[in-house]
Amino acid sequence: MQFDLRKFITAGARPYHAEFQCDLSAYDYAGARIPQPVTAVFDAQTDGDEVQITLRAKALVHGECARCLDPVTREETVDTEWIVKERDLDDPDFDLPLDEKGHLDVDEWLNQEFMFQIPTVLLCSPDCAGLCPQCGKKKAECTCPPAEQTDAPVDTRLAILKSLLNR
């Protein structure tokens, strides 16, 4: 959805409200995806020489656990509000995705908000134990004996004795 922010600021229009579907399935959020269309709510209203714009959406994020690689689905919510002044429209460092005509790309804005929102590391549960390095199964399911303590310091005297016995 495109929103003519410049016109809205200069014309001082009545409050604007829109509910729209946004397809974010083409984007990659650190390996996670939003496969289903997202319903977003966009509002704009003038307040003196400022415009208050808000964007709200809920999405089901599909990814995989960084430790055990199980599929992870979690709900993420975007609820953000910006105050925009007319001079912001010509500011090259302005953070919202605007074109040179002052049109706000609301879909791209929503995409940016989900980028911030979705954690780069997803876990199936905060205490996921991950995979067993020996059998590759989940640690909770594996029946391997406890790993041998190969990194324990070897008693050097014992090692000498062993090498003598092996001759």
Ligand SMILES: [Zn+2]
């Ligand atoms: Zn996990």
Ligand SMILES: [Zn+2]
């Ligand atoms: Zn195991």
